[in-house]
Amino acid sequence: MNGNGQESPDGHIGTSGRKGRRLSPLSPDAIEGALTERLQHGHAEEERFGFAATLANATPPADETFQRTLRDTIVAEAAQTGERQRETRIIPHRGREMNTRKWYPTLRIAFTLAATAAILAFVFVTPWGRTLAQSALRFFARTERMTFPLEPSQVVTSVPDAPAATAQPPAPLVSIAEAETQAGFDVAELPFVPDGFHYLGARVYDSAVSLEYQAQGGGGSLIVMQSPEGFVQSRWDEVPDHAIVPVRIGEVEGEFARGTFVVYAGDDTATWNPDAPILRLRWVKDGIWFQMTRFGDVETITHLDRDDLTQLAAAVGDRTRVADAGAQFAPEDIVALAQRLNEVPAPRTVAVFPGDYAAALTERTAHPVVPVALGADPSPAAARASLGEALPESGLVDVVLIGQDGGEGAKKVRAALEQALYRIYREPGDTGVETFGTLQRIEYVTGPEEETLQPLGTTYNNGVELVAAGIVDTPRPGEPLPIALEWRAESPVEAPLTVFAHLFCEGRLLAQRDAVPGNGQFPATGWEPGEVVRDQFALQLPEDLPAGQCRVQVGIYNPTTGKRYRPIGVEGEPSVVIGEFSIHGADETL
Amino acid sequence: MKPDEERAFVERARDDPRAFVHLYDHYFPRVHDYVRYRVSDHQDAEDVIAEVFLKALRELPRFEWHHRNSFAAWLFRIAHNLVVDYYRDREQDEVAPAPPERLSDAALQAAVPLTSRVLQPEQTLARQETFRHMRALVTTLSPRRQEVVTLRFFGGLRNKEIAHVLDLDERTIASHLSRGLQDLRDRYTAQTPLGVLKEASV
Numbered sequence: 001m002n003g004n005g006q007e008s009p010d011g012h013i014g015t016s017g018r019k020g021r022r023l024s025p026l027s028p029d030a031i032e033g034a035l036t037e038r039l040q041h042g043h044a045e046e047e048r049f050g051f052a053a054t055l056a057n058a059t060p061p062a063d064e065t066f067q068r069t070l071r072d073t074i075v076a077e078a079a080q081t082g083e084r085q086r087e088t089r090i091i092p093h094r095g096r097e098m099n100t101r102k103w104y105p106t107l108r109i110a111f112t113l114a115a116t117a118a119i120l121a122f123v124f125v126t127p128w129g130r131t132l133a134q135s136a137l138r139f140f141a142r143t144e145r146m147t148f149p150l151e152p153s154q155v156v157t158s159v160p161d162a163p164a165a166t167a168q169p170p171a172p173l174v175s176i177a178e179a180e181t182q183a184g185f186d187v188a189e190l191p192f193v194p195d196g197f198h199y200l201g202a203r204v205y206d207s208a209v210s211l212e213y214q215a216q217g218g219g220g221s222l223i224v225m226q227s228p229e230g231f232v233q234s235r236w237d238e239v240p241d242h243a244i245v246p247v248r249i250g251e252v253e254g255e256f257a258r259g260t261f262v263v264y265a266g267d268d269t270a271t272w273n274p275d276a277p278i279l280r281l282r283w284v285k286d287g288i289w290f291q292m293t294r295f296g297d298v299e300t301i302t303h304l305d306r307d308d309l310t311q312l313a314a315a316v317g318d319r320t321r322v323a324d325a326g327a328q329f330a331p332e333d334i335v336a337l338a339q340r341l342n343e344v345p346a347p348r349t350v351a352v353f354p355g356d357y358a359a360a361l362t363e364r365t366a367h368p369v370v371p372v373a374l375g376a377d378p379s380p381a382a383a384r385a386s387l388g389e390a391l392p393e394s395g396l397v398d399v400v401l402i403g404q405d406g407g408e409g410a411k412k413v414r415a416a417l418e419q420a421l422y423r424i425y426r427e428p429g430d431t432g433v434e435t436f437g438t439l440q441r442i443e444y445v446t447g448p449e450e451e452t453l454q455p456l457g458t459t460y461n462n463g464v465e466l467v468a469a470g471i472v473d474t475p476r477p478g479e480p481l482p483i484a485l486e487w488r489a490e491s492p493v494e495a496p497l498t499v500f501a502h503l504f505c506e507g508r509l510l511a512q513r514d515a516v517p518g519n520g521q522f523p524a525t526g527w528e529p530g531e532v533v534r535d536q537f538a539l540q541l542p543e544d545l546p547a548g549q550c551r552v553q554v555g556i557y558n559p560t561t562g563k564r565y566r567p568i569g570v571e572g573e574p575s576v577v578i579g580e581f582s583i584h585g586a587d588e589t590l
Numbered sequence: 591m592k593p594d595e596e597r598a599f600v601e602r603a604r605d606d607p608r609a610f611v612h613l614y615d616h617y618f619p620r621v622h623d624y625v626r627y628r629v630s631d632h633q634d635a636e637d638v639i640a641e642v643f644l645k646a647l648r649e650l651p652r653f654e655w656h657h658r659n660s661f662a663a664w665l666f667r668i669a670h671n672l673v674v675d676y677y678r679d680r681e682q683d684e685v686a687p688a689p690p691e692r693l694s695d696a697a698l699q700a701a702v703p704l705t706s707r708v709l710q711p712e713q714t715l716a717r718q719e720t721f722r723h724m725r726a727l728v729t730t731l732s733p734r735r736q737e738v739v740t741l742r743f744f745g746g747l748r749n750k751e752i753a754h755v756l757d758l759d760e761r762t763i764a765s766h767l768s769r770g771l772q773d774l775r776d777r778y779t780a781q782t783p784l785g786v787l788k789e790a791s792v
Binding site for chain 2: 052054055056057058059060061062063066067070071073074075077078079
């Protein structure tokens, strides 16, 4: 033992040793120790062993509190590091982080999270509400034991490629509306997609609905489960009493717990792992039982700690929460936007996303303002359904996006809008977008309920095919002309492309649109082979559109080189005429 | 801890980081004493010590054996680098503890905590005085010799291991050690009356 009560390193002693340090430097023992080391190592400085022993004794006593605290920290850090190591060997989409070190002799606890995934799948297919919580203030079932025995079928004897045998396939992802229909209650949603996540969809398990968000880049998820019938209360859901933290979620009480029961390879028991990166909140509000769970600890989602989870939980189902949060735009920006809208003479509907901000514009503009509920289900069908409830069947629509510049959720909202409405391009170079600080105004026109596109099957010399195209509404001077194109590529598109559309009347170019397909939302380099990509927009026709023949020509070019791609088998201009019409007068068309 | 045991713990800690705590228990006193000699401020020294072990825990998967004692050399290389970083961050040109005349009584009290339950208070005070006195002497050495002496006597490293930590030849280490120790001895003898020497050796 050395002077700090520790065992001496490798038993070596003397000038460098710890054995000498608790002795009087001039004691016979010290001298003997130094001599021993001199004999062992033969270093020159041992000639002065007496002073060397004195020096070796001149050590400060360690602060034992510090030593213990640091030891605790090391233990905790080591447990967390171990958990990360196990996780990186389990989650397939974190392949680049997979530890392939050869000297790992065993993976005995490598599939902790896989087992956890199995447990979760098991939980999801278990009839919800099998056992209700004993009381409203005891959301987690308590246990005093840190382990419990597994059923024989749950014992894992090797590293599985997939979750264990107890796992059953999760329910399919559906829209919120479909989930509400299946589950039979109104599903409470988050008013926004949390930072670091993108929304996947909803799953229904009997009377329970799970809203699922995936960490951007993978490696984690956020799941909001809700049911009017109670919490799942299997043994896997039990939590040691000491791990439960009471929390306040808005106006109601709730409980927080970190950790879960896990199964180590070869064990026939499940063991509570307090460091497992699984954070759970449970609460009850308006008769609905909620559980919000964060899985994983990848960097993009670790900001969502207990406090942030609690705040997020308080926002579930609270449709006024976003507006209350404020600070999404500067007051002068909303005033400027409202002023711009009021300057526009044509009647129009103003659609606001997120819809919670609609009230901020209602009092500032004479145009009707409607909230848009997108984001929960960003599929085109859901977008059209949502917009259909809020917007007139035809007419001008100014969509106002608030703070929607980044994130997967914002992309989905934009994509849904571009598939549901026709963005208006008023002049060459126009993008159809006006920006006011964090606010964006995008001018659209609604299209007809039914449309007919002309099959074309024109393939360009870069392999991209214009499958079908057409003018989808009646051309009227002074109004937008909706146009729809459908593109496809049988193999990945390597180079970017821009679609141009030209309106020629009597040989004069009167309107033009150049844009990435989907008005920027569906770049060709991201197309799936064989996927048909919809590209729709509207060209603004001049008020004084002269009488005569007009045509719309479409083509594509490489925006980097400016080189146009040529339709195979088409001579002359490298473009395709997708529609023609005649103008007989200022208000007469054929 | 025998070398074979140490190797076993290191290999086990690669697979199960919780085993690292055995290495911590073993090496804490040596890293502590070394860092305390290199970093004068008590709180800063504890920060550096904590960082040494946490970094070692995180970096352990990248550690490679070169010889049977190379883990100690690897650990102290981390400690050495963190001490250098500490002084670099403080924009101090010289990697050296503060000279004793700049230490107030309060600072001295803080420099050596009196919370040890191993030593009696009087023993602690005596050790504190010895430590203060010896550290003051060590600071009179050149920075390189300070490094070699503290790694040898407080880090408990052998010459070969010190050579690895400092990227120097083993004979150079022996030379620094020999001359450094001679310098310390001379100054110690010149400055330390017999009574102080006896008191220091309680």
